[in-house]
Amino acid sequence: MIDFEIPDETKLVRAQVREFVQSVCIPAEKNLNVDTFDEILAELRLKARAQGLWCPFFPIEWGGMGLKPLANALVQMELGESMLGALALNTQGPDDATMMTLLRHGTAYQHEKFLKPLVEGQKRVCYAMTEKGGGADATGMKTSAVEVGDNYVLNGDKWYISSANVADIAVVMAKTDPDAPRHQQFSTFIVELPNPGFNILRNIDTMHRHTPLGERLGAAHCEIQIKDLVVPKENLLGGRGQGFNMGQHRLGYGRLRHGMHNVAKAQRALDMAAKHVLERETFGKKLSDRQSVQFMLADCAAEIYKARLMLMHIAYKAENGLDMTQENSIAKIFLANMVHQVVDTALQLHGSLGYSRDTPLADWYTSIRSQRLVDGPDEVHRWKVGKNVLRAFERDGTTAMAAGGDLL
CATH class of the missing domain: 1.10.540.10 (Acyl-CoA dehydrogenase/oxidase, N-terminal domain)
Known part of the structure; x- marks a missing residue:
């Protein structure tokens, strides 16, 4: 138990x-x-x-x-x-998950050359996997890596690469073996930046307000042109054909870290909402005395509570070496929607003040919408979860094990 x-x-x-x-x-x-x-x-x-x-x-x-x-x-x-x-x-992401990938799969040379300065906080790293044509399907990527002597030469385009504008190192996934089984076609390479073969075309404009400070924080998402990018063979990470598997492991932690930070942001938003309604009066009565407001706060508290329990359960499974694939996807969906609901409620309770830029709520509202897209959109995870529900029933005669049935 x-x-x-x-x-x-x-x-x-x-x-x-x-x-x-x-x-x-x-x-x-x-x-x-x-x-x-x-x-x-x-x-x-x-x-x-x-x-x-x-x-x-x-x-x-x-x-x-x-x-x-x-x-x-x-x-x-x-x-x-x-x-x-x-x-x-x-x-911070995306550095943390990428550092873990380098630790687990890197060579002694790669540890000394690339990982050490990242851990020391001297450098930052980005992870270049996503492409326009591939979307949520990582196996749809077209960027190629061709072996030439002691190097690989990469060509292609990358899309929505977070923090590339502040990165000193890029970890790039490319197709090395197009005739291999689908999940063994890709390899990962470590690239020192700046590099003339790794060209940032732009910081993609999104619905979230772009500011110079935001870009400095690493909140930008970049479109990259990779043209005749030469990478030494010693910078191949984790072995040829292992790029996809390493990427999925890396994304698994990233999804959870997003979720953990979503809980924190939701908690701060709820705190702000509680403080505001305790101070704000309308029509001769404090907002906090209105039952409808209390119901709104109660719903937010329930969502945050469920979120904390999900993360604690997943942490328990991780510490005990248990498979958490199903729970990871369920939590990823839930936590992304939870933070949106809580921030939206806090914004609503602040009224026009919440819609203004005088509190962080408006910025949070536009930024957290991405949570339902990054590291796999809701629909992909729901599809995956649903398939696992059917598999559980076919295997066990019940769906319980795909719905938290191993809690006790």
Whole structure:
């Protein structure tokens, strides 16, 4: 059965991170702009490292905190309340999942050359997989990698590559073996940036407001032209034909990290809503006294509660080496919709103030819409979950094991 008891040392770490986010990161947001970004982030990172807060998910021997999945999930659910939280501890996406991929699959040379400066926070990395033609189907990518002497030469286009504009390293997936089985056609390459063969055409304009600060934070999504990009063979990551499998493993963690940060953002939005309705009066009565408002808050609380339980269950399975594929997809769908509902409700309760830029709610509202698309759209995950429900019934005569039936 699942033990929901959180170890005392984990509670202490969570409390320490919560205090750091609330008393250091969130106040720093007030003075943050494109000109102060470098100075403020450097100061936050010095303070974080002085407290032993660095790369929560990474092994201690690499300078990280070595947290297991449950502790990391609880920490991430605190960090996500501030736009500076994850950056301050060098646990921001897309770097974190890519660093884990490099750790697991990289050679000693790749660890020293590329991973070490990433863990130290000296460099940033982007992960270039997505293409316009492929969309949610990663096996539809067309970028090619042809072996030429001691190198591979890559050609193609990449689309929606997050943080490419601030990256010093790119991890690029390309097709090396077009005649191999579909999931063995792709390989992954480490590319040092800038590189004339890796050309950022533009930061794609999206429904979320683009700002110089946002781009500096790494929130941009780039369109890339890859033309005659020469990559040494020693930069092949994880072996030829292993790109797809490595990518799926990497995305698995990324989906969960998005979900953890979504819980944090939803919690901060609900806190803002509660504070506002306790202070706001209309028609001679506080908003907080109105039953309809209390119902709205109750619905948000229920959604956040379910979200926390999902993540704790998945963390439990991860710590015990159990398969969590089904739960990961279910949680990915739920958490993306949960944060939208809570932020939307908080915005509604703030009225015109919420629709303005005087609170972060309007920005959050437009940014979180992407959560239902990134790392696989809702529909793909629902399709996958539904297939697993049918398979469970065919195998067991019941759908229970595809619907949390192994909880006890």
